[in-house]
Each structure stands twice: as structure tokens, then as C-alpha cells.
Amino acid sequence: MKGYCFSLFLVFSLLVGCNKVDVTQPGAAAVSELNLVELNDEVVPTAQLRMSADAAAVGEQTPTAAQQSPVTASKKIIRSGHIAIESKTIKKSKQSLDALLTRYDGYYEQETLSSSGNYANYSLVARIPAERLDQFLKDLENGGDKLTERSLRSEDVSLQYVDSESRLKSKRAYLERYQQLLGQAKNVKDVLEIQEQIRQLQEDIDSQESIMRRLKDQLAFSSLSIQLFEYQANLPIGSQSFWIQLKEAFTDGWALLGDAAVFILRLWPFFLVFFGCYLLWRRFKRK
Incomplete structure (x- = not known):
């Protein structure tokens, strides 16, 4: 009988101990959840502090909108340049340049023709679509004329x-x-x-x-300054061959003859007066 009572007491003690442990742990968790924290003299629930901390942690880990999608402004570039073209037949080269410019939807903003003796050269300012400028220059280089000078510049605006x-x-x-x-x-x-x-x-x-x-x-349109000249006009004095000098001498002589004929025609009043005087002199001599 005593042994049976002792066994019941031992079982009852174990059950009470287990219940104390199970009740204590949930109780401590519940108290920690409902506990209030004093922050800057204000009473704030712990749950709200936890939510703020979690939000701060998420904010530190998540990149901002600017970091996720940086805005890169498109560049605005103004392109311009200058080229010099040496031509053997300037008239033909000018016609080819006109056709090439038309094909690339360009136009002349300025066109000046100057001549010195038997040679002529063009000073041109062409406007070409900016996105087609490189291909336009490439076609010029692959043409029959020689590019003696080329310079390009870009300005970021x-x-x-x-x-x-x-x-x-x-x-x-x-x-x-x-x-x-x-x-x-x-x-x-x-x-x-x-x-x-x-x-x-x-x-x-x-x-x-x-x-x-x-x-x-x-x-939208790049400006390209073009100097188009004949190759003889770029040669230094004394470097021309004998045949070129002979051609120039014949041309100059013909031009001189024409100038002399024009000069003689300008003297026709004097010839008329002289002829009248001659007729009077002969008539006076007969008498």
C-alpha cells in the first residue's frame, strides 16, 4: 500500500514539473510579444519595432529605384568637318559630287567657284544627314579623286x-x-x-x-566644308612638264590674239578718221 502511494506521488510530481516547464516557456514568449519598450519617452509595442527593423533590413538589401534602373541621357553630338579633293577633271568631279550628295539626301549650303588662269576650284559647304556622314566620306575616298586633307570634329551639346x-x-x-x-x-x-x-x-x-x-x-545635318581643285593648280612653280608648258603657251598665245583683235576693234573711230583724211589728201593731190 505504501509503495503504491509512493508511486502515485512520484507520477504526480513528474506531471506537475512538466506542466510548469510547458507553461513557463509559452508564457515567457507571450510576455515578450506583449512587452512594451520605452523609446524616446514614448511607449511603442515591440511588434512595431520589429516590423520597423525588418523594413529597414529589407531597405538595406533592396537597391533603390535609381540603382535598379539608372537613367542615362542620350548624347547630343554635333559633327562637322573639312576635306580637300584633288581632281584631274574638275567639271566631271563636280558632277559626281553633286550626284553623290543628292543620293545621300544632302544639299549645298554654300557654293563658290573661283578660277585662276586655266584652272578652277570650288569652295563648298555641304549639309549631310548626320547618321550618313561616315558612309558619305567612305564613298568619296573610294572614288576616282584623291583626298588630300580630311578633318572631323564632334561637339557635345x-x-x-x-x-x-x-x-x-x-x-x-x-x-x-x-x-x-x-x-x-x-x-x-x-x-x-x-x-x-x-x-x-x-x-x-x-x-x-x-x-x-x-x-x-x-x-540632324552635319556641315562639311569641301575644297575641290584641279591637280595642276596645286603644283609648285617650275614643276610642270614641257607638254603642259607648251599647252599653256598655245592657250596664252590664242588668248593674246583675241585680246589684240578686241583692242583693234576698239580703235575703229581712229581708223575711220585716218581713212577720211587719206581720201581728202588724195583728192587735194589730184587737183
Whole structure:
């Protein structure tokens, strides 16, 4: 009987101990969840602090929008250049250059022809679509004429373009606002002041639009200065061959003969007076 009671007491003690352990641990967790923390003299639930910490951790691990998708502004490049072309037959070379420029949708902004003696040369300024400039120069190099000089330059106007575009947008917004205020003006003084502001804004907008048009035109079409000349005109004095000198002598002699004939024709009044005097002299001599 005593042994049986002792066994029951031992089992009851073990059960009570287990219940104490199981109840203590959940109880401690529950208390920690509901515990309040003092932060900067304010009582904040622990759960909120945990959520803030988790959010901060996520913010440190997750890159910002700027890091995920960096914005790279497109470059605005103005290209221009200069080339010199040595030609054997300048007339034929000029016709080929005209055809090539037309094929690439370009045009002459300036065209000047000058001649010295028997030689001629062209000073040209061509406008060519910027994206086709390299291919245009490549076709020129592969042509029958010789490129004696070539230079290209690029100018980055991205900041100027963005600044002008931003200024134009801002002034248009101000103009729209002043136009709205003009309809709400209640006296002549306010109307005159608003109209003066509108006038100044419109002038600024016109100026900025002109700048933008010029930039867009320079970005769309590259300027290429072309010097087209005959190869004899580029030779130094004394380097011409005998046959070239003989040709020049014949040409110069023919030109001199023509000049003499013109000069003689200019003296026809004197010849007429002289012939009249001669006829009078003969008539007087007969008598």
C-alpha cells in the first residue's frame, strides 16, 4: 500500500514539473510579444519595432529605384568637318559630287567657284544627314579623286540642349498661368501688368525656340566644308612638264590674239578718221 502511494506521488510530481516547464516557456514568449519598450519617452509595442527593423533590413538589401534602373541621357553630338579633293577633271568631279550628295539626301549650303588662269576650284559647304556622314566620306575616298586633307570634329551639346528644353518648358508653363490670370483680372492696372509679363515671356519663348531649332538642325545635318581643285593648280612653280608648258603657251598665245583683235576693234573711230583724211589728201593731190 505504501509503495503504491509512493508511486502515485512520484507520477504526480513528474506531471506537475512538466506542466510548469510547458507553461513557463509559452508564457515567457507571450510576455515578450506583449512587452512594451520605452523609446524616446514614448511607449511603442515591440511588434512595431520589429516590423520597423525588418523594413529597414529589407531597405538595406533592396537597391533603390535609381540603382535598379539608372537613367542615362542620350548624347547630343554635333559633327562637322573639312576635306580637300584633288581632281584631274574638275567639271566631271563636280558632277559626281553633286550626284553623290543628292543620293545621300544632302544639299549645298554654300557654293563658290573661283578660277585662276586655266584652272578652277570650288569652295563648298555641304549639309549631310548626320547618321550618313561616315558612309558619305567612305564613298568619296573610294572614288576616282584623291583626298588630300580630311578633318572631323564632334561637339557635345547635351547640357545646352537639355537646359534650353527645360527653360522652354518652364516658360510655356508660366505663360499658360499668366493667360489664365489675365481672364481673372479685375482692373486695368492688373491687365496691363499681366500683358507685359505675357509679352516678355513670349519673347523669351521665341528666343528659346530659335535656339532649339538651330540645335536640332545642327544635330540632324552635319556641315562639311569641301575644297575641290584641279591637280595642276596645286603644283609648285617650275614643276610642270614641257607638254603642259607648251599647252599653256598655245592657250596664252590664242588668248593674246583675241585680246589684240578686241583692242583693234576698239580703235575703229581712229581708223575711220585716218581713212577720211587719206581720201581728202588724195583728192587735194589730184587737183
